[in-house]
Amino acid sequence: MRLAELFDLLASKGVVLSCQNGQLLLEGNVSELSESEIALLRERKQEIIALSGAKNSVFDINTIARGETYTASMSSHQKSMYLLESLAQQSYYNLPVAYKIVGKLNVHQLQHAFSTLVEQHHVLRTVYVEANNTQQVQPMSDFVLSHTKLDCESELQHALQVEANYRFDLTAEWPIRAHVFELSDYSVLSINVHHIAADGFSAKIILQTLSDAYAKGDVQHYPVQAQYADFSEWQQQYLNSEAGKEGVAYWRTLLQGAPSCHNFPLQKQRPAGMTVKGKRTEQLLSPELSSAIKVAAKQHGVSRFSMLQSLFACFLSRMSDSQDVVFGSVYANRGCDNVGHTVGMFANTLPFRFQFSAEDGLADALQQCKGLVQQAKQHQYIPFDEIVKCAEVEYQSNHLPLVQIMLVAQDNALEQFELEDCQVEFIKNEQEVSKFDFSIHVFTKGKQLAFVWEYNTELFSQKWIVQLGKYFEQFIATLISAPERAFAKVDFVATDDMTLATVQDFPCFKSLPELIAEQAQTSRECIAVRHHDDVLTYESLEDCVSRSAGALLQRGYAPGCRVGVCMDKSIEMVISMLAIMRAGLTYVPIDPSYPQARIAQICSNAELSCIVTAHGEFDVVLEDWQPEIVAISQLLQGSKPTRLPVLAADDIAYVLYTSGSTGVPKGVAVPHGSIFYSIEANRNVFGFSASDSMPTIGSQAFGVSLLEILVPLLSGGGVEIVSREDVSLIPNLVERTQNVSVLHAVPSLMSPWIDEVLHRGDSCYPALRLLLVGGEPVPEALLKKLRDWRPDVEIRVLYGMTESSVVSSSYDARRVESLGYCIGQPHPNVNYYVMNPYGARQPDGVSGELCVAGLSLAAGYVNNVEQSNKHFVFEQKLAQRIYKTGDRAKRNSDGYYEFYGRLDNQISLRGVRIELGDIESCVNLVHAVKSCVVHPQTINDTETVLVLYFCLRDEADEKQVLAQIKAQMDEQLPASMRPTLFSCLDALPLNANGKVDRKSLPIPQLQSDYVEPETATEVALQGLWSELFEMPEISVEGNFFELGGHSLLASKLVAKSNALFSIDLSIASFMTSPTIRLCAKQIDLELDKQKMQQLSAAVVDQTNNEELVF
Template sequence: VERETRYASPQNEVERTIAALWEKVLQVDHVGVHDNFFDLGGHSLLVIQLISRIRDVFQVELSLRGLFESPTVARLAQNIEVAQRATVGLLPPPIQPVPRDSWHCLPLSFGQERLWFIEQLESGSALYNISDVVQISGPLDVAAMECSLNEIVSRHEILRTTFVAVGGRPVQVIASSWRLTLPVWDLRDLPEYEREVETQRLLAAASQSSFDLSQGPLLRAALLWLDNEVHVLLLTMHHIVSDAWSKRVFHRELATLYEAFSTGKSSPLSQLPIQYADFALWQREYLQGKMLEEQVDYWKKRLGANPPVLELPTDRPRPAIQTYRGAQQTFVLSKALTQLLSDLCHQEEVTPFMLLLAAFKTLLYRYTGQENIVVGVPVARRNQSEIEELIGFFVNTLILYTDLSGTSTFRELLRRVRKVTLEAYTYQDLPFEKLVKELQPDRDLSRNPLFQIMFAYENLTPDDLKWKDLTVKLQEIHTPIAKFDLTLFMGKVNDEFTGTLEYSTELFEADTIVRLADHFQVLLESIVANPDQRICDLACLPKAERQRLLVEWNITAREYPGDQCIHQLFEDQVKRAPDKVAVVFENQHLTYTEVNRRANQLAHHLRELGVGPEVLTGLFVERSLEMVVGLLGVLKAGGVYLPLEPESPPARLAVMLKDAPLTVLLSTEHLLDRLPAHQAKVVCLDRVWTSISLYSETDLVTETLPENLAYVMYTSGSTGEPKGSGIPHRGVVRLVKGNTYADLTETDIFLQLAPITFDASTFEIWGALLNGGQLVILPPLLPSLEELGNALKQHRVTVLWLTAGLFHVVVKERLESFKYVRQLLAGGDVLSPSSAKKVLEQQGARCRLINGYGPTEDTTFTCCYSMTDVSQISDKVSIGRPIANTTVYVLDRYMQPVPIGVPGELYAGGDGLARGYFNRPDLTATQFVPNPFSAEPGARLYKSGDLVRYLPEGNLEFLGRYDHQVKIRGFRIELGEIEVILEQCPGVKEALVVTSPASPQRIGGHAEDKRLAAYVVYQKEQKPVVSEFRDFLQKRLPHYMVPAVFVLLKELPLTSNGKVDRHALPAPDQPVADGEGAGVAARTPQEKVVAKIWAQVLGLEQVGVHDNFFEVGGHSLLATQLISRIRETFHIELPLQCLFEAPTVAGLTKSIEAICWAAQDLSSRPSVQESGRQEGRL
């Protein structure tokens, strides 16, 4: 080892003893008093060994932090002398052998108890199998190998242990002897290719074969004979009897024993003073009283009552029950990067574990935007010398919670992680299982409690080992299993950091994980380049991905007449087809020439009234011919039209008229009494048209530029007051000319249905009139479905825009209305995949369905997704890509582009942007920001407030509002996902899911708690049954996504724009099923029996049929006892999983009855007879 300091010998007995301990632990010679422990190869595991040896020799308790802060012999000696004066009475008691006569009923360790419990949930799975492949080259003595394995089994009682339940509680049963037989599979005669295939098949089958914990053995071995001197030894153990440290002990002993036995010698290994069962009993006795209280208090303060749930973006929805199906992706960091990372570790006095964990947490922060990151980390928990040589399940899991403020530098974060890690190691004795019991997190079969992401750093040894006359190479089998959503394993081999990402294939695609690995490597390069950068600014995108996101997917430039104004393009159409019908309203119609003449006459009059560029003119009319003439007249005069909805509340109209001072206001006589007070000159189009018709019919000389405003449209504001978006002519022209999302021609017939205060009308009106099409205007009142359908068929409408809400209703009620529609646009809200598929299946290729997304501030459409086949629709309907001459960026809160698949806020740029908000420079500056990715002077982006993400192929997925994400009990929930599943339920026509306040009377509830409420519109011929809706969802979604309340409606209320009117929804006042039925007593004999068992197991006087088992004090061990009692009482095999799926008396009773009916083929409810102690016999 190369030392950075000159050797200085120890000066006293304490320093000499410490130096000797270092030499033994580090396996180096001549340790000087100024040598740094970590420079000599020390790491976290060796620190723990050193601390346990110091405890044995000096009788002092040193913390991990103490050694990190005193990493030299000299400084450590000083700390030990201080600690000797303060440690009296604080050392843990030694582990003593348990008397043999009591071994028949020994308890499990806390960690074993958790694995036993998981085994009851996942019976028959290979989830916790640990497998190693030992490749052996040379003359193998098979008999010596078998003897060596049996000697290890004889030495370690844990390998002869099975686990059975007594009264619902697991105990250890240790066999006095057990002999392992080593089968040999001879594959030498197979051709090389077949031999390799058969080898992999046998290894996979053996490693993935489940164990029976109650029967054993929990160690399997097999030998494959591949060539005369080539063998493969496969070892598989259940995790309940082993861990990573134990594997090293196993292989070390195997090498020692094989060398002895193959030369005819006896075992050189000394007898073990204690066994794993001794540790298990010691752990339970040690973790009591003040010791337990201190550990629990630390973790409760550190994690709080509800540790944050890390919502890593996934490719697929989370299944209701975690399947543990997984895969792995490996990567290797270059030697140069590894060296730079090691240098940074040295500078900051941290271990590679701390540095890589801080970097991983930074990546998770960049993926989720969450500043409070919780990650699980395994610790060996071998902090006592007497257990270092034992095989067994000692490993514990620590929950490392870190606050990652985006303004922190990486160096600051690294120091924070170092502090948190050292603190956590000080309190590592509290088993994860007891922490779960103390915190009582929401029980959920879809994910692991308290954390879903794990990070592990393994101090790897070289794979190639030398045994006597043999070359041995150790390999770990990667099974198709993932215990968590995502685990990052890091290690160092041959001066290179290596990584393996183990991930759930239920949640992630392989390509997503490959990208994540690339992002991690780029992030590490950015960290070593400048560790003083803010973590929000550190690069994590490879150059190719950044180029794709910022440039390639924004190549949308397309030629269009952006140098002309709206009315000029209309005049061009007049010249092309002067006698073509332009507008139809009821039994009236106007040709292009007629519309143009009337608009010119009005424009000349408006010019006299002072209307010109940038001058606002109000338009207070209903859908009519006058509406179209009014719009064009204002534009031809050079003015800006402000559409006002006659059906709007007077107070809202008053706010807009006050905000936007008008010179002129166009209206009709019958609407005048609806106008609030204002200062504008009113031009009553129907009353004064005779005089207007005297004006010239010729086109006016335009004084307007494409940059001038065409209209101001008001939309709802977050403050409750409407805000007016000023849209220039160029924005409208970019929307309807030269676009790629639709093919608009002079043969098309458009329906004008939207109010002119809704920006869909911009597309309807100008999409028709600027492309030579025909505009069919519906009467002012909202039509019935029958009237809408008749109009579509009567006028043979080919281009139709509908709000998402109206689209869904028409698809379900009047699908035949789309008979002539060849381009169907829908948007304004999330489109239902089932409705979209139904249209495409019915209409075929003759109809293009377009999902249009865009805010008013970007002139109606920003992105569109065009569909002609159902194969283009998955779980959600994409919003597609930016339309022509539009750019889109998905950014985090610090304006950094987020990776593909990661949610971020949509920022829109290009020619469709509004100038800003009328008379609101402050709001304009907030929402319209400089474009940091454009070299064009003055380029801006609109901050939409919408949460989206890029899909791998370049389409965008809409996720909801950026500032209105829903969280229930710490879980982030996408309401649309629940709606999609609920609409698949038989009898459900339409569904809407919202959040509502939970009842404060709920057990453990608070007034500020939220719950989910589902509004269900059901088929007329169906009789809705709420319990069926709930059962349907429980089989398909995690329980926290199942609405607590179901409200049945005949139809969803809609606004005048056709969107769901959420304010008009009735209050969800049904009682909540989970946790709010404390007052509901058992109603049937079966429920009474189950409730009685619950009360006894939980130690309660009584329970309600809707009480949640885990919310009223239940935990995993009590769950196994409850199920055991139910099995005995009802004489059935009830899986433990049933309690998690139905954690109420009412729900569990249904499961019991279903099993009884299936087992006995009963066609009626089973009866319960209570007789003495035989309660509940069926």
Template sequence: MKNSAHVRKASDVEKQFWLLDQQGKSTAYNIVSAFWVADPDVGRLSQVVQAVMTDWGIGTQVYRLENGELQCVENARALETCTLSLASENFAEAAEARFREFCESKFDIENGPLAKLVTIQAPGAERAWFGIIVHHIAIDLRTKELLASEIERRWTAPEQLYSLDETYEEFVQEHAAWLQSDKADKARSYWKTQLETLTNATMLAQSTPAPSQHRAGGLFEFTLDAGLSGKLDRFAASSRIDPFILYFAAYQLTLSRLKVADQLSIGVPLSNRFGHKFENSVGCFVNTLPIVSQLDWDVSKDQYLGAVRQKFLLANRHQALPVFEIKRLLPSTQTTLFDFGFTLEPPMALDLAGTDIRRIPFYNGSAQLDVFLRGWEDEGGMCFRVEYDDAKYGHDFSRRLAAVFQLMLDGLVAEDKPLRQIPYLPAEDAQVIDTANRTQGPVEAAANLKEAFEAQVKSTPDAIALVSARGQLTYAQFDGLAGKLANCLLQQAQVAPGAIVGVYCDRSEQLLVSIYAIIKAGCAYLPLDVDAPLERTRYMLEQAQARVVVTTTANHSQLETLAVDCIALSTDYGNIEHFEAQLPPIEVSAESPAYVLFTSGSTGLPKGVVNSHRGIMNRLYWMQEYFQVQDDVILQKTPVTFDVSVWELFLPLQVGGTLAIADHNSHKDPYQLCRQIETFGVTFAHFVPAMLAVFLGVDLERPLPLKTVVCSGEELSKELQGRFFRKFNRVSLYNLYGPTEAAVDVTCWKCEGDDHRHFVPIGKPILNTQIHIVDKQGNAVPIGVPGEIMIGGVQVADGYINNPTLTDEKFFVDEFGRGRLYRTGDLAQWDQDGQIEYLGRLDFQVKINGVRIELGEIENSILSLPEIKMAVVTYKKENGIGLVAHYVPNPVADNGNSINNQASITEESIKRQLAARLPLHMLPRAFIQLATMPMTPSGKIDRKSLPYDQLDVPKAAVTSEFAPGTTERLVMDAWQSVLGKTDFAANASFFDAGGDSLKLMEVYQFLLPHLKRRIASTDMFAYPTIESLARYIDSDGEKSPDQDARIRNRAQKMKSAFKRPR
């Protein structure tokens, strides 16, 4: 037994825990056991535990750094024992709270002791609280088991002392020799191979980046139901598979689905006791190692389980290599070994003869990793606890992880099938999604656009239908003109109902007459852009097989080289005056095509989307009912080649409202739009968010008549929503979403200025539409997990005109219900309320050093800065430039007037703020300030026109030189001594220069004898550049919160990547 102080070298395992202790104030590595004990016996129990731990040297050691070598002084301090008496009406609650205070107290690893025994009693109470708190550096799972056995044995036979096997010092010596052996070299080779393709871990779905030295922890505990446990036991027995492998395999699948990643690295504690040689030795031997896997969802579950078993066989064979040495084998682009952990670890249990003792489930409230799943077998069955960093995840997330984990377990023990076929949508989530998709309802309107308009003409013939700069038309006047042109199409051009007719006009009254004439003739209209290249127009006409185009006399000459028949309207409509306004009976069904819109295609050629009357009538009827549109004046400003224009064109004239025609190209001019909104008395208007941002910058002389504003077309940011409500606090704002392939919009959200969400939802599905968010294999994903939007319901388009191959590629049979689905290529996720968060385009996803990045996330972070008006992020591979952020700053006010944008924010300020919000690999490498953002004709940001000529090719690293005798020179000497090189990149952090956490501690030791005042080791992480550390050393010790914020944040991320063993 140990009873006198003894100095030995620390093991590599102990060095790892010592380093973690140096890096912060976290108590995540305080190992806690708590019990209710019959009060008369608690004093004796404390004595027995104290005797065993003292005899075995558990918690009595301390650790000190001497001449760059970490040493352990065994039996340096007596254990700390605390006995308290609490008088409380709720003793159990008070005792737990008081005990938690002890658990949240950090051990002094240099001065000890490293264990506490806490007894909490109450006057007259039958039970007492007894707890054991030990720093992980002194104990692991096997040692805890040995400790429990010895406590139980001494409880009945205190005079018999148990002799331990091999000592921990012998393990240290044997392990040091092993590190010099061929076996160690083979282990290094194995782990290097495992890590070669590892990419930086990204956070799971539902996470929120929140860099913190201290990980506050949350937990969720659950027990497998008896039915599932029985299936698992039978499967494990029949398949001869270790239950550990089965549980780990399910956890790995769970993380992959929640993380939306096929490659994973999960930290798993292995015993590291050289087989059975040190099986009955006490101390901390455990080595937490990365189990790296690349999942193939097409393999069978039996093949998968076999692969997992093989992974663990090899990991066990090479488990003696220290985890921090494994971390050094990471590729240069990789900083994180693992963020997720798994183990089966029974809590400490005691069975003391003659006394009533019960284990108290207790969690100390600190997280070791982002997420850690711990399992154990209890009387009630197989129990698990999800421990998570609650700065990144919440209770809903942990509950969902537990549910998906159980679904994966159930899938693994079912019949053998590919992994991709294992469903993982929890029942509670399915209920939320199903409720959101219950949108079925009648459409109490005409079956098609023609009948709906003509019915309104009969109802309000003298009401004003159109207003424009040219004047106004009543419903009857407008219908008469459209009827005459329709007869012209039928009689002169010999167009048959159902044909596709082109429209080639500037935005004007004539444009509206043309479109409505085509609809009244029973045809589908194809809008053509008068500003587009003629060859593009030719392609669209040929692809749509449109042989007739309605144009104006002003535009007619542009079409002369095209093989189409043209009807050119004169400004006074004189060339159609002789046609009758009354049309013959024309049959138009709900399934007939109403319009064809061409959208850009990935092949470089546009694709024409055919939408039926059925789809657009559903969309218009929903909008009429939802927004209660009646006598509104709706602004038609969207170019008619874009789908938003469709409801602008037809909604007002189906409800007795007025359609205000904006001047041609005025949708690009916010000042002109303001004038027209005021002149026409517009109450209802649509804006693409990018245009809305510009529109909000107009100084208004008086309030506008607007009552409702609708946004769609691109993501509406929280910042822009806030700006809107600050300017228009009495105007309603709505955020809609939908592609051209689904009749304009399929979801809707009414914006609220005080909404708690960090994003603006796109809402829930509208009438008779359904939204399914699926993974790459087509499985429905849980709430909070990103997936691709698939749209079902009556608004799904007929397909791409004369392009069956592309139609079959994008439109599918609806496996969730009836009809067809359209696969959008848009990324989104459900939230807990059944609302949808739009996350961007799948084709805006990029990979940098193997890490998948959504550019929209970076853009949102930039847009959240109050100084930023507009922002877009792109990825440039040329010259290693990487992520580039283009931004337009908000203008700075000077004496109440707006002045040049250029002075409102600096690049350094943006970088500093982003460094606190985004992971290192998501920070843009370059920033380009623009006066205005380039826009497409539809009002969206034109990414193809973004300028890059301001970018500089990255320059090579330079050598930093400091004068002799300065603190900078001292720090540089320390770097050179420890790192063994003389050249460093200017302003590089210690980690950039090739250092790691251990080497940084060597720098600390180098510096201490030369410093006039002692600094803490944690300061080394806070100031990781030569200049910043020197400046801090020379200061009075006060730390400015803003000083070197960017580089300190980077260092924090590097530091936290030096991952934690169990």
């Protein structure tokens, strides 16, 4: 074993190695070392000592003889910690511990031990000066050990929490405090140290020093050779040395192009501002898995922690569908011999960046990890802030830069505190904070590994974190057993849980014509179809369908031939559809309002044998195909057939054309069996009966028209045909649908519909029991309006596509709220699977491509084998055929599916992965916005920016609405997701299928962003900003962070501003006002307060005046 590997092994087990007087000294978690490892250290003792003596002088810290008080520069770690403390609303950077003490505790002796501690370690009696970034060691005085008697344990719990959350004034008081709480049978010692003065390893030194000083009055165990101030001075020298420059170069190379934020799935939307509310939960791995990890590490020649780092990298990559992942680990940063026993903030967060390919397995990750660990150890002295600068990532106000996830090796040193003649028991007294999105702290408990998950409660729930731990454990076991296996293809779900099927018994398959005929027998005189004043009973409908089917059969079309119907919505259109199916032919609807070129494409692709029209006219020129043109009146004159073809479940019932990515429409062929099971499922979920009636509002060329026609007819109910003209005039739509019991519309139509209904009053729709809405994301504001209007009416949000026979899932919007675009739960005999790009199934909470399986799938695309094979796939692991929707979705912990836009509607901008639908959903919350779309555009041939295109509701003011939009985005979206340019359009350009045509969106004309200063304060601030950014002119409305500013630069700017104006503006205030104009207002407010205080003081001084008049 090479010495580098041996040192890594020691570090992974929390063992610190140092050389003193020709001897090796092992400290820390020494019990973790095996006998063979200790023997190896003895064997190579002289090599290690020689290597230590041969270290480059750059790693030697010069100790400076200092007086009792002195001033030194802050270290980089301290500057960062001071800044974070300044920004926080309360103290999140404490290291609190507590111990139950049974026995006679000598409080005076303990107080002396604390005094000895702070006398020896100067950093524990240091205060900080922000203006010049210095630390000032204070004169030695007796340590104040507070002592309080308590009556009960409930008081103790409160007192400990108060101590843990105490906010140190780093400018005025020592960063350590202690408190003894005395109860009747025992005492509790609470110790709290601010992170600016200590790290995890320092805690061991503090406890050992206290233990020794309490017992003996001295501290021989840990002789201090250098003070932390010596390290601070050395750190600046190191950064300017050749070794420091090499370190900076390494980190810059490693992190070039690294993601600024992880893509790990969050359970909740990330808040617009930084939050650190947190909790912890512990996960204990089984002895078998813990042992397997140890054995695997040995087999691969790595430390156990390196094995866990590699497994964790694979897990992050798999869960986030990202091949480029970054997480942090903590290094002790105590390689310099003379700081091994010094208290201080030495620990350094180092980023580990893994870059994978689709076929990589654990073995590949381990190979990467070996190199990363070796380089990280060599360059660990570059402070994390400097590393972040190397990465050149974009700073955001709502998450930490570069590293938001941590994996940390821990030991149990805090539990090993001793006081002479006392029994000491460790008490957990942690702050409920999580400085990162989540961290895993790795402990050893006997022969088992324990993971303590520390997580941000604004992003994750405990239930989800516990589930996440189970996923990680399952993932570890899988990769350990097959290290060469591509982890991107690992399923998280056991085979017996793969289906989650919604199986329900339905009647045996019957074709739609059969079912319509049966319905005609039982509902002869009931109205089947109505169009204005024209009605058709079931008996009449059956007669017309039968005659028309006979006419088609007499024309000799071969079974399965495709027959088009090109006419406006009417009773005759319904007859044509049912007659074509009854004749064993395939129904192909064509909307006559389509452009002629599109109609020609459909006719050509479908190879139509016949086209049924209203009057036998068809004006579209077809160059390569000449179908027969037949008027519906001719078919109605036919004779009833004596024999009808027998239809099988896999015979094609209809073909519907949807838009294609190439601009050529795709024909979706749906078998009789698929539409039968889909209609039965919808009837079951919606509770349709013979008493129901429903209007058909959508275009006959869309799949939803089949839902609107067939579901009522197969239930014995009625269909109300609404013409295109009536749909376009909302008052007419309301008039035509007054008496229906079920109504379906897309959100963009239902919104003006409900406005018209509310305008008319409560007398509308007396029979209405069910509203169906879908086809696009449904705004929560619309759902609320519908719920408030008629609480008794069920509202179901629908989801589906033509390829799964229209509607495949839904949910009751009265019971499920605030889930974004929830698409509900699969209908009976429909299965949903969320898959990653490599065909592995995603766990709950993780998004991927939504795939649909079950009895209602289409057969494929007409004359398009390539697209059929691409989207309709037989999945071996599921043992069934699936349709790959191209929609991004996830299943939440309640079993509901949530839609997150199209997979191809996701972009990466400046290292940040952005789902455009997320921005659009935010903008749609503004009531005055009628519709919107966000699209990236390239400006000046170089820069890509996000552009928001939006349309206004009637009488809305563009400037006011734009201000509301910006306010809404400021509230919900991080800066990286906020569009740069805005364009108000009369209407969004649409393609032939009614979807937004992104290629036709205009590039907005650029306007000058420069705004001149207007006040003296703005002029002065502009000068400061120009100096810092080295820019001649900066707009007073230019955003500090968009100009390239970051938190450290903000600290410098605030300090300069305070000095210039003689005020005390906080960094937190500046963060909320990151423009010259907003900052000037803050400063002017502070100056006004000062003037008022001066005036008040002057008034108080006039004590001889009996009366004051203002």
